[in-house]
Each structure stands twice: as structure tokens, then as C-alpha cells.
Amino acid sequence: MSQDSSRLAVIAEFGLRPAQEDPSLQRLMQAVADLLGVPTALVSVIGADLQFFKARVGLDASTTRREDAFCDHVVAGERAMVVEDTWSDPRFSANPLVTGEPHIRFYAGVPLRLNDQAVGAVCVIDLQPRQLSTSQLAVLELLSQHISQYLQLVREHQQLQQEHSLMDHSPAVLLKWRYVRGLQLMYVSANIQRIFGLPFDLLQTQQQRFEDYLTHASLVEFNFALQNHHAGVAHSEVNLQLQAPKGQSFWVKFSSQAFFSEEGKLETIHALVTDHSQDRYMEQKMLETNQQMRLLLDASGLGTWDWHLASDTSKVNRRWCDMLGLDFELYDSSSRFWQGLIHPADQQQVQRQLQQHLSGESAVFSTSYRLRHAAGHWVWVETYGKVVERAADGTPLRLAGTHRDVTYRKEAELQDQKQRQLLSFINKAQTAYLQHRDLSSACREILPELTDIADSQFAFIGHMQRVDGQPRLLIRAITELAWNEQSQQLVQQYQQGALYFDRFDNLFGQVITTAQVVLSNEPHLHPAAKGTPAGHPRIFRFLGLPIMLQQQLVGMIGIANKLGPYTSADAQFLQPLCTALAGLFYAVEQAEARNKAEAQLQHMALQDPHTGLPNRRAFVQHCSTLQPSDLGYVLAIIEIDHWPSLAAPLDETVADAVLLDVARRLQKAVRASDLLARLGESEFALLLQHTEIDMANLLLEALLLAVASQPLMHAAQPMAISVSIGARYVTPSEDADLTLHMGQADAALETAKNNGHNCLIWY
Template identity: 50%
Template sequence: MTVQAIATDNTEQRHVEKRLKDANRQMRLLLEASELGTWDYHTETDHTQVNKRWCDIIGVDYEFYDGSSRFWQQRIHPADLPSVTNQIEAHLKGQSKVYSAVYRMRHEDGSWVWIETYGRVVERDEMGKALRVAGTHRDITERKLAEIHQMKQSQLLGFINKARAAYLENHDLSNACQKILPELIDIADSQFAFIGQIVFEDNKRRLFIHAISELSWNSASEALVELYKGRKLYFDSFDNLFGETIKTEQTVISNQLGTHPASVGTPKGHPPIYRFMGLPIQLQGEITGMIGLANKFSNYTEQDAEFLKPLRDALAGLFYAVELETARLEAESQLLRMAMTDALSGLNNRRAFLEYLESLSQDEISYFVMLDIDYFKSINDRFGHDVGDSVIKQLGSVLKESIPAPHFTARVGGEEFAIVLHEQSTESVTTRLTKLMETIRHTEFALPNKSSVTVSMGVAAYTCDNTSTALTQADKALYKAKENGRDQIAWFEND
């Protein structure tokens, strides 16, 4: 038997293997230097192999990494998951040459990491079905946050200008706040928000809600929504988390709601609140309102509060503008009331009476009454003008109480008063005026001799198109009442 040995020179093969090993080592070093994570997804087993850097990016211990697709899907931001899933499925079906996506993944510490990923199918079966997809995974959080910050600054400036323009258009601050609320929620990455202004009523501090996310979870909350729509929604209790912002005049942040000392929970059935940030709106060091934000996907920070400071300053300016406008309108209204009010009797004066007559409709049934205090000159002569003034003042109070709106009462001369009654018949006019005369007779006026005061009245129906004619007729009826002995009612009758 002959034994033949064949020696094969495998030097070249060893060189190839060494070059491949070196290339892999260089590639690994290159990936580590570039801080790229790598992933290799096997569709048949639903398992993804990753390198240590991939795990480091999201703070996961490499030894305990779970390679299932469920693992990374649960960590993708809910707002990004649909887009990422659609892009992967489209690439697996061959609808794109490269799979690329930018999205957020939750870090182990609870923060969100921005990921830029590229990949492609590297293996398909004979039917074209994708078997393996491989790619890279890069942390672009710093770059992305800078881009977002710049974009949000521009967006913030935009809706600040929108709020100012909306207010200047019709001086409706609530409408202006409601217009920017959706953008505020978006820019703050929050789920709920409100904008409130501090007001004082009867020396009590209240928070008037200009704009709020419309939440409705039961009949009681529906009533609150209706109050909000009617611009009557106020927060009166400050013994809670948002009230802490008002009381301390400081930013309040709670990323674990139940742990904050001021947290008192939410009403039964209220959508859950996980995180909250209250931002004071201040002007010249004094709090004038606040912004409330809730349920950001990540933790609220002081940087969030600082970012929204331009909006808070803008709202403070608008709040101040509203206060100035309100004060101006109140001053004008007070001046108008003073110009239209008789200082002694507290009733409308002659100017107000004449303007009221101009507003009357010719189709409206009205009755003009001229009223005169009987023997008023004697009261002044016997007891002095101070007593006479007191009688006029007391009579003004009686007329206010006895002749309420929609009727109209005015003092048009020394002891002369005018009344416009909107009654449906002469009988109802007579009944009302008779009751008025009885009230006056039984009123204890401030006369030294304790004597009673009586009045005479003349009445004319407003049945013509000329108010001066009706007034003249009422005057004639008044003189008739005086001629017939005073302390009575006389109706105008055509001679």
C-alpha cells in the first residue's frame, strides 16, 4: 500500500482571514469612534442584535438587553411610533431603497433621546421577502434640541405677535388667549393648559380663566365648561397645586404629582395629571396671573419656564393694557353717570331725561307723568333750604324704589320730577301712581313739625309723534291737579 501525502499551502487563506479580521476590527473601532450604534434585525426570529453603543445611547445595560422588536417599540415616543413603523414596513416591502428615520426613544433615566437611524435590507429569500435589515443608530439629541429650540423660539414669537394682534383687533383678551392656547400646548409638549388672570372682587382674589383645555368628564365638569364658554369661569380656591403658584408667586414644578406638598389630587373622573408646571405672570414684581401646563411627555424643567418667559411678559403687558382700558371705561362711565345724575335726589337729571325721550319708539305705549311737591316753597321758607334739600333727597329714594326699570324717573327742576311709565293701560297707570301717592303720604320726611309731604301729578298718554306735545299735555294736567286742591292725580283731557 502506498501512502501519499498532499501538503497544501494555506498561507494565502490565512492572509485573507487576517485582512478580514483587521477590517472588522477597524470597522468596529471606526464605529466606536463615531459613536454609532449598530443593529441587525432578523425578521424570521423577530430578534435584533445590537452593539454596546446602541444600548449606551438609551442607558440600557448591554448584558440585559432584550432583542425583541417589542423592546424598542415600547421605548419609542408615542407621537413618533406610527411614522417609524410605517417607514420600516415600507422599506421591508421594497418601497424605499434605504430606511431612514428620526425619532425619540426613552432613556432609562426617563428623558427622551433623539435618534437618527439608517438601514437597509441586506438579505432576502428567493421570494423577495426581507430576512435581515441592518443599520446604524446615532444620538443626535444635542443637535436636535438646538434645532427645536430655534424653531420653537420662532414659533413662540409668532404666536406672541398673534396674541397681540388679536387683542388689538377687538380688545378681547379672552379671545386672544384662546387663539394661542393650542400653540402653547404644542410648543410646551403638554396635554393640557390654561391661562388665568388675577382679579379682585369684594377684596377677594380670584383667578379668571381666559383660556383652558376643554375637559368634560361628568355633569359637574360640563357645567364648568358652560361657565367657561360664557366667560364666567373662576378659580377661587388656591389650596392646591396651581394655587401654590399664586401664593408663592414662583414657578411650581411637580413631575411626581402626589409627592408635592400642595398636591390635593384631581376631581373624581378627571383625566389623570402626571406632571404639572405653574408659571407666574408678573408685572413690576407683582403677580397678575399664571399659565398652567400639564402632562408633558418628559419632565418639566426650569429651562421650560425660562423659555416661556417672553410669552409670560407679553401676557403681563396685555393684562396691564386690559386693566388700563377697564379703568378708562369705568372712569368714562362714572363721568357719564355724574353728567346724567342729579346729585341731590340721586335720580336721572334733565339732560338724561331729554336723551331718554329721544330713544322712545313711537310705537311704544308710554305715559308721561309730571310730579310736583306740594307747597315746597313754604317748606324752604319755614325750615330753610337744608330741610328742603332733605325732602328732595328722601323723595328721590321713594321714587327709585316705587318706580323701577323699565320705567324712568328724573328730577327736571327744583321740586319738579318727570316719570315715564311703560304700562299697558290707563288703569294700571292709575293703580301705580295711587300707590305711589300713598307711599309718599306715609313717608316720615325730615320736617321739624313732623308734618306729611304730598305731591300733585299730571298724566298724559304718549300717543303722538311729538314728545314735546305729550310733555306739554302732562304739564297742563299737573296745573289742573294743583288748581283742584293738590295732593291728587289729574289726566290730560282735550278741551
């Protein structure tokens, strides 16, 4: 790992970010400034592009550019640096922080090390030149060590607080993940090998992942819990089945807690894993036994419930249990059981409305939410309840109500809502493209909405193109994931609009090769599946949709890891998006073809068709853009000597061949930076830029020789040929007047022809 990467990794590990200055360090650095008699004292951190501060005294700016930072030199050198007078130090005399605010004249800094990695500096700054004694520099070194220890303690304290929050639930195997564009296991307790037989060393070094030991069904539950954390759910608890390497099977309770940044972004997930095998076995046996003894459902179509708050027990009828596939005899009467069935995304809403009713803010408790069915799917229920008993002081004692299964209605409503949302972001994509003419940007703008409406974790939109004659899939938009250095390079290619997929011998490639929908809820069993790159999150469901235009495949949409199974209805639902993208792809191809044709026409308008040289129009356009230079430039007009008499006995084809040969000799004799153009039948123009007149004279003399040195062959007979040149040197002090200077060069050409031809005359 490079020094930059190592430093940034440590900065991220310690959670150091701009605008998070430490009050304790602020007071300490004020004391340092007072002690050393300087106006400015800083604790700086060198990020990827910016320098920011954990403490700053006497400096208004909260960040500076890294390339301007004195402290970046300290970090790069990993040793103390003292600059007694910046004006006399060539490294810093032109630095913007010296020539401008805050006008640094003196600097002294020592490295700030965390985990033996220099991440910044502890420094003092003065506005006047000065010296720093050896003892004062030693004080700075000692101070830097203390600040490093302080930051380490702050980090350990934060970690301890997080661990304590999780340990309150139940002590067991502890796992910690860090979220950086994907989950990375950063800690696992060693007892995982003793309790569950999982290899601690392989997990700790990230050669294996915890989820590699989950059954397929439990992997779905595990990913569902992680996706809910990513959506903002703080706590989750699920039952998972582990398969140890030696064949043992464990049912575990997976209790996870998510921690978020101040901006609400997921940072870490901590989890406790406890052995729940015996309880699970008993629950399963009891469920299987009692399901055989179930009687007919209650005649009522409503599920009823009666909750006694003081004892936290509730009674329900058989219909209530039947809605959720539960055995009436095994119903758990505690509120925790009911709350545990609520969809994580609905829990806050239900709790808020329940508390509003219990506190008297609402007349009834009425809401719709999802409950987990015993078979694993979700049931929409509409609940209506009311406090039916209160204590003398108004405290609610008893709450009763009904449940109605409204799954069909809610799913129809959600389908209608999704349909409107789909049409909305189709229109959004079309509008974005029409405004900016950037198809990739338009696709990227709608990608988050695509993953949301498809209830999926990952998605991409690809556009078929031919590159070097080979079919390749240009990725217009994709869920960005980076799990190692190689994948980071792919992300960079994608951000630059240059990410292509050219191997189609895999699951998504089946969409390309067959032009058919590919739907797989168990990709590991699909014959085309090749797995995922090492470290890539596992794909446990996949849906690929071809984008067709006039019965030809022009691209595809791929989505993966839906919470529930993909169905043909999902493919049918997204078909309008495929159709809209096909139209956008066609518009892009038409625009590219039109631009290519316009460019070709523009090229033809500026090119002489016989010689391939620029024509008069192109020469004039180029000369009109000339910029002043210290050396001036030369305009020369070249004419083939005696052309009318030479061309008279020749047919048109031969005459054109002679002209082409002369043009090639001239082109070969000039430099790449010179501009040679054909003005008329036998007349050429030459522009020599950034060339002194003596050198220009040599070049033009060489041009005469290049044409006349070897005769042309016609009908097996040599044909002597030469040119005359009239030249005008335009000095740097002269105003640009192309018409005037070309006329003067033409006058010099006439003189050359009058002097016997085959010569150079300067105006």
C-alpha cells in the same frame, strides 16, 4: 341617575349616533310600511337635543328637534302611543311636523328598549287620519322587541370582534376602558384576583383603579402608553410592576390595543396583562452580571448594524449597544427587539421609509427617530442603511448601515422649533384678544398648543381677581375633565366663564401664596400636596408658574404630567408666555376700569345731583324709546306750589333739603314701573305706562295727597307744602310726539295753578 342620563348612557354604550342608519333595518321598515299601507316607517333614537334614526322610510330629514318629536312622548311615557288625527289632538295640532313638512296626520309608535331603557321608538306615520287595530299595534310591539334584540346582537358582535383582536396577542387578564373625557374602566376579567391578587369587586365597581396598584415608575410608563393611544397610536406594549394588596410584587407585560371612531377619536382601550415576573427577574440578573463584564466601547463613534432579513437576525457593534445603554453580550438580534425600542410616535414613519427602501422606491434607508435608552430616556439616532444583497428575483436579503447619536443636535432643533411655536401662539393669543376682546376665549384657543409644547397632559391658565373682597383665581382656560356629576358641574361653570379656585392650601396654591415657581416631579411627596378628587386622573408631575405684573401676582399657569421630568429650563422656556399673559391681564383690567368709569360718567350725565332722580335728558331719552301698547300711556308734569315764595327765606342748603324731601315723597308714591324725573328747579315729570286713564287718575290723586298730607318741618316749625299736576293721556292710536304732549301737559299744569293749586288737571 335621571331618566335622560340613563337613556343617553345606553345610547352611548350601544354606539348609536346620527347618520348611521342600518341597511337591514331599512329593509325591514320598508316591509312594515308596505304591510300597514303607510308612507312612513321609522326606527328613532331620542338623543339629548335631537331625534335621529337607525332606519327611515318615507322621510327626507335625517334628524329632527327633540322637542318636536312624537317619539319623545313615547319614550317619556314608556308605552305605546296612537294619534289617529293630529289636527284634533291639542298636544300636536300646532307641532311644526304637523303644520309643516312632512305634515303628519296619523302617528303610532311603541318604545324601543335597550337594557330595559326606552331610548327611542318604532313608529309608522300617515299623511291622512286613520285607525290602527289592536293586532297591528301588537305587530309593532313585537317588531320593536326584535329590533332591540337585533341591536343587542350587533353590539355583542362588535365587542366580540374587538376582544378577538386583542386575544390574538396572548390570553391573560383582560381589561377594557371607555374614553369619555377621561378613561373609565368598564370591564375587568375575574381572574385578576386569582393571578395577581387584586380585588376584582372593587375594580369592577370602579371603587379602585388598576393604576392604583402600580409603582410610581410603572405609573409613568402606564400613562405614557395611554397618552400615545390618545395621540393615535393603535398598539402598545410595556412592562409594569404591580404591587398587590397583600404585598406580592409582580412584573407584568401590558399589551394594549386602542379602538377609534370613524372620525379618529379614541373610544376604547383593551389590554391583556400577563405575568412576566420570572422573565423580568432573569433579564435583570443577566443585565447586572454582564454590565460588570463590559469592555471598552468600540473605537468608532458610529454604531453599525447588519440585518439578515430571511433569518430575521442582526449583528451590531459595541457602540450601537452603548448608545442605548445595552449590554453587547445580551443584545437581542431579532428585528422585533429593535422595533420595540422605537418611540411609538416614530414607528409609522420608520416602517414607511424602511418599506420604501426594501421595495426599491428609495435608494437608501435614511431617517432620524428616537430609541429608548436602557435608563428610560430617549436617544435620537440618525440611521443610514442600504440593501447590500438581493435574491435573483430582486427580493432584499440583507440590509446594512450605521447609527449616529444626534440627540444633542435634535434637541437643539426641537428647542428652536418649540421657541418659534411658543412665539407663534403668544402672538396668536394677543391677536385673538385684540380681535374679540375676550381674554378667556384667547386663552382657551392657545391651551392645546400649551399642553403640546410643554409635552404635558393637563394645563390651566388662571387670573387673580377679588370677589367680595376675597382673592380668587378665575380659570380662563383648563383641560376639560369630567369623571363624575360634581366635576361635570365644574366643567359647566368653566364653560360659562364662572369657575373660580379659592382654596390655596394645596400644591398649585403654593404658586399663589409664594409668587414663586413650584416644580414637583413627585407631587405625592410634596408637603403642600392634597391629592386629587376621587376618580380624577392621578397627577404624577406638576409645574406651576406665577404670572407677575409690576412685582405683583396677577395669575398663574399650571401644567401637569409631562412624559419626562419637569426642569427649571421648562419654567424659563415658558416665561415669555407668562409675560405676554401679564400684559393681556393688564389690558383687560384697564379696559374694565375704563368701562366702569364711562358707565359712571353716563350715569352722572343722566342723574339729577340734588335728588338722585333721572334728569330731563334721561326722561326724554327714555320716552323716545316708548313702544305702542293697547293701553296707551300718561305724561304728567308736577310743580311744587308757591316754590319761589317758599324758598326765598331759606338758605340754599335748607331749600335743597326741602326739594329732596318732596322728591322722596313723590318717589315713594309712584310704582316701580313708573318713571319720575326732575325737569327744573321745582318741576318734575312722570311717565305712567300700560295704565288705563281711570287708574292713572287715582294714582295722580294719591300723589297729591302723599305730598300735602304731612307738612315739612323747618326750624322746628311746620311748613305746609303741596304740588299741582298737569296730565296728558296719550291714546294707543296717537302718534308719539313728546314735545307736543309735554307742552299739553304743561298747559294743563298752568290751569291747575290758576285753579288754586294742589289739584290735578287733565288736558
